[in-house]
Amino acid sequence: MSSDVVVELDGVRKCFGPRVIFDDVSLSVHRSEVVAVIGPSGAGKSTLIRCINQLNTFEKGVIRVLGHEVYGTEEGRPPLRRDDLRRLRTEIGMVFQTFNLFPHLSVMKNVMLAPQRVKGRSEAEAAAQAQELLEMIGLSHRKDAYPRQLSGGEQQRVAICRALAMEPEVMLFDEPTSMLDPELVGEVLAAIRRLAVDGMTMILVTHEMMFAKEIADTVVVVADGGIAEMGPAKEVLSTPKTERARSFLERVLLHTGGDTGPQAAASEGGFDAASGGFDDPTLSWSREVDEKGLR
Amino acid sequence: MTVQLASILGLWGSYLPSFMRGLVITMEITGLGLAVAVVLGAILAGFKLSKFKALRVIATVYVDIIRSIPVLVLLFLAYYGLGQLGLTLSGIASATAALGAFYAALLCEIFRGGVQGVERGQREAADALGLGRVSGFVRVILPQAVLRILPPSTNQLSNIIKDSSLVVTIGVADLMARSYEASATTFEPMDMFVLAGLIYMALYLVIARAIGRWELNVQRRRG
């Protein structure tokens, strides 16, 4: 495992009962790399990233996250000790499709909980850190609100802060915008984009093809029980090599208005307008994306 | 061990006919109490859903008060208290009144919740189609409410079965009373109570299963 590999999957097979969801999946994610996982519904994208932080177990192969190693249940190794599992999970931040904020805690407390209880931070330290994160994401004015008083987009941004508060080495996103009203998608994508710019290592399951193309270094197409295609984002998305990836992309691009042409421009315009609603005026997405492109 | 078992089974065998006659009375009280509770509960639920404030208040007061009186107190009021007013009720009639009055309050809430739970849109759809208030209720709302009402009502039915045993205190020879008497005559109280317990459990299981099957049928028919 080369030193800058953060997450590595090697020959992973996942079954639910007798059904094999995917098999022989291998993948390396380097530091500061952004990997977009795309593919048809039910292909196993969520399951794949949930295996990385062991919300799902898997049967065969091994997953390495920094120094931690998790073997499949049928590899004949002793199962991970509970403490090791927790340590592994503290390296990984996860953002769920359904936000899963703690409804009985205020925004602040949602963000502070894990640093206090897992990392043993003092209340003051945790509060200062939460304040900083919420400011970064443009939600510090909502810090005393409860989750149900927030819009979906705000909830998801708090969920991102909550995960970031653990200072994870890698972030997992499972369709973070698919439960949101269209006009709220932009603010969440903007937050994710900012993390990418700051060099966060990320694995992102998404149906937002335009966004994947813009932000991801690598695109992984999951289909038919494995990785159908994987490679640099622009290549995979514009000139897929495998038939499976091509047919999938054709189908989704039909819905998003295609790769080029007036419709794509329109959808990108709407996109910018939405992210313009983001609270932090110092952030200029287009410039930073350009810088990133040069990197 | 086997000798003991044989003697218990022998004892059970000799008391079973008497217990079964008691079971008939238990079922009678349960059935009558349930009938009163359903009818009165439905009326009260109608009151609660009515647009007349007076009716809503009456139902609310009734439900709140009756719910906080123990069934045993209601039973004594019916059996002894009404007699003082010249309205002497038999033990079974008193039990019917007490159980009916009490469980009407609980069923009222279940019925109301079930009807209100059916989306408002359904009512509007029925109105839009020009179904009258009554036929809209009978043909659209009620069939959907039934599925919400049944499970909690089954629960209450099992409570009525169990509470029917309170008549042991007023000398009605139901299953409970017979096991109590038999325990005094045999000096083997545990054996008698266990037999009664098994019969109560069996009765409950049979009824719950029957209702469960009906429920499943309704659901299946609707896909």
Added chain:
Amino acid sequence: MSAITLYTGAMLQGAVITLELTAGATVVSLIAGAAGAVGRLYGPRTLKAFIFGYVETIRGLPAILQLFILYFGLTQFGIDVPAYWAAFIWLCLYGTGYAIEIFRAGLQGIPEGQHEATAALGLTRFEAMRRVIIPQAWVAMLPALTNFVVLELKNTTLVYFIGVQDIMFHARLGVSNSGQPLAIYGIAALIYIVLNGTISRVGGILEKRAAIAS
């Protein structure tokens, strides 16, 4: 009239016993019920099965039959429990069965996503329970817990039958001495309405407060 005041006083004395039994049994039942629910949900298979059987038995048998089993039934084996303790133990056993169900439903009602979120953050099971799951379950369970206390209080009416001197005991004594069942049982009903009404009111206030807090 004086007979009625006399027996009303006695019933109020009985109310002390009634409340004592209710409060004691409620505390024991809630503690045992919480432990039982955790065992029922997360324990080893045999424990789960045992607790399931226990709950179903308690819920399946008439209350008075359970009391009789404890008080009369055990004498068959030479076990002679004093009436007051038989009453108390029965209320605890009965209450535990119902409390397990309330806690189980409360814990199970918390969406899976909440458990996953705590796991993803690396919280220990204990911390997750304490900081996230139980605080939420608690709010959802409050109405059921209020009903639970009312149920236990109503159950105490049965203990007069084995000679415990609760409200009902004095009511029956009063009726047989004065021949005024309507008035005396009416007053008994009133006492129960006040007691249960108070419990419901307190429960309602707690619910409101919990709702505001979250």
